[in-house]
Amino acid sequence: MAGIRMAEPTGVRDGFARGGGSGELRQSNLTAILRYLRDHGPSSRHDTARGCGLGVSTMTDLVGDLRSRRLVVELDPIRRPGAGRPTRPIALDGEPWAVMGVHVEVDRIHVKGTTVGGTDLWQETATASFTDHHDGAEVLARLVVDQLAHVGEGLQLVAVEIAVPGYVTPDGMAVTSRALGWDGAGVGKAVRAALSDAGLPDVSVGLSSDFHLAGLYAARAQLSDASSTVVAYFGGVTEMGSALVVNGEIFRGAGGGAGDLAHLHVQADGAECWCGRHGCLNSVVRVQELLAHAGLRTPEEAAELVVTDPEGAVKLLADGAAAGDEAVCRALDRAGTALGRAVDDVLGSVNPHAVILGGYVGHLASYLMPALDRQLRARVHEGPYAGTRILVTEEEAPPVTEGAVLAARDACLYDPLGLTTPLR
Structure with a gap:
C-alpha cells in the first residue's frame, strides 16, 4: 500500500480490503470489540460498547457473532457495589484457533505456536541453511509446513507471522536481508503456496522486520496503556x-522502513557501519566496537567473538564495567553519549511517551544511563518532553518470536470474518 500507514493492523497486509459496504463496517466493529478486550482485558458489555462507540443493540448482535466463532466468551456474573443486576463480563476466547510466530536467523528458525486466546501450544528451534541454498524462501516455506505437525487435533491454524532480519516490501511479501543474502526474496508467496499445498489456502501470512516485532512485544509488555501511547524501542x-x-x-512508514533509529547519525568520526554510513548509532554502540574501544579485544578478535559467543561478548563488557575497568567505563560512557544523542533526536521528532531499552542495550543500561541522562538533561526540562519515560527490559535477547506471535494473533483479531467461521 502506498502512503504512510499509521497504526496499521499488524500481520494483515494483503494489499486489498476484504469485503465492502455493510460487510466492511461489520468487520470493523467486530475488530474494535476484539481490540478493546485485548487491550483492556475482561470487560462488561456496557464498558466495551462505550469504548468502541457502539450502541447496545449493535453490541448484542456483534457479541453473538463473536461467541459463535469462539473469539469471545462470557464469564461468570459479578455484582458491582451499589449496582442492580449482576453483569457478565466478556473476554477474549480464541482457543479453537491456532497461530504461529516464526523468527528467522541466519542458520535457524525459532517457532512458537499459541491459540488466538494466548494459550501456549508448542515451541521449537529448527536448524536451517538459508545462505547456502539458492532459494532461501523455499527452504523457509518447507520449515513452516513442517511445523504443522504440532497443531493439535481440534485446532485450526489461521495466521503465521514471520520475523526476518531485514526489510520487508510495503505489500508485506518480499524480503531484502543483508544477513541472509536475500534481495527481494519472495517469502510471502512461497510460504502461502506451501501452506496451500498442505491444505491450508486461507491462512494469513505476514512478514515483518525482526526489530519491529521485538518493539511491538516490548511496548505491549512494558506499558499498561500501549494502545494509546507512542513508544521508541532500541535493542x-x-x-x-x-x-x-x-x-x-x-509504525511502518511509507515503504516499511520507519523506526530505523539505530542508524541515526551521532558521531562525525565514527566507524563505518554495515549500512554504509560512518558514525551512525549502531556503528558506535555495537558490541564489536565497544570491545575494541575498551581494549578487551582487537577489532578482528571482537568481530569474531560477537559471532561465535555473543552472550560472552556482552558479559565481557558488563564484567569489566562492574570491576571498574577504566577503559571499559570510558567505552560505555562514550556509547551512552551516542545513545543519548539519538534518543534526544527521537524525543524532539517523535515525542514518545516512552523509550524502551532492551537486549544487550538493556543489559548494559546501568553503565550507559549516566551519559544518556546528561545528553537528555536540557530536553526533558521542556514541557512536552518532561513526561517521557526511559524503560529498561530484562530480557537477554530481543523478544522477536513473542512479537511475531502477537502479530499473528492480531491478524485474526483484525480479520475475524475472513479467518474464522461460526462453530455453533
Whole structure:
C-alpha cells in the first residue's frame, strides 16, 4: 500500500480490503470489540460498547457473532457495589484457533505456536541453511509446513507471522536481508503456496522486520496503556536495532522502513557501519566496537567473538564495567553519549511517551544511563518532553518470536470474518 500507514493492523497486509459496504463496517466493529478486550482485558458489555462507540443493540448482535466463532466468551456474573443486576463480563476466547510466530536467523528458525486466546501450544528451534541454498524462501516455506505437525487435533491454524532480519516490501511479501543474502526474496508467496499445498489456502501470512516485532512485544509488555501511547524501542543481541510503536501497533512508514533509529547519525568520526554510513548509532554502540574501544579485544578478535559467543561478548563488557575497568567505563560512557544523542533526536521528532531499552542495550543500561541522562538533561526540562519515560527490559535477547506471535494473533483479531467461521 502506498502512503504512510499509521497504526496499521499488524500481520494483515494483503494489499486489498476484504469485503465492502455493510460487510466492511461489520468487520470493523467486530475488530474494535476484539481490540478493546485485548487491550483492556475482561470487560462488561456496557464498558466495551462505550469504548468502541457502539450502541447496545449493535453490541448484542456483534457479541453473538463473536461467541459463535469462539473469539469471545462470557464469564461468570459479578455484582458491582451499589449496582442492580449482576453483569457478565466478556473476554477474549480464541482457543479453537491456532497461530504461529516464526523468527528467522541466519542458520535457524525459532517457532512458537499459541491459540488466538494466548494459550501456549508448542515451541521449537529448527536448524536451517538459508545462505547456502539458492532459494532461501523455499527452504523457509518447507520449515513452516513442517511445523504443522504440532497443531493439535481440534485446532485450526489461521495466521503465521514471520520475523526476518531485514526489510520487508510495503505489500508485506518480499524480503531484502543483508544477513541472509536475500534481495527481494519472495517469502510471502512461497510460504502461502506451501501452506496451500498442505491444505491450508486461507491462512494469513505476514512478514515483518525482526526489530519491529521485538518493539511491538516490548511496548505491549512494558506499558499498561500501549494502545494509546507512542513508544521508541532500541535493542539487539550484539548490534542495535529499533522500532516505533504507535497506539500499540508497528509504525511502518511509507515503504516499511520507519523506526530505523539505530542508524541515526551521532558521531562525525565514527566507524563505518554495515549500512554504509560512518558514525551512525549502531556503528558506535555495537558490541564489536565497544570491545575494541575498551581494549578487551582487537577489532578482528571482537568481530569474531560477537559471532561465535555473543552472550560472552556482552558479559565481557558488563564484567569489566562492574570491576571498574577504566577503559571499559570510558567505552560505555562514550556509547551512552551516542545513545543519548539519538534518543534526544527521537524525543524532539517523535515525542514518545516512552523509550524502551532492551537486549544487550538493556543489559548494559546501568553503565550507559549516566551519559544518556546528561545528553537528555536540557530536553526533558521542556514541557512536552518532561513526561517521557526511559524503560529498561530484562530480557537477554530481543523478544522477536513473542512479537511475531502477537502479530499473528492480531491478524485474526483484525480479520475475524475472513479467518474464522461460526462453530455453533
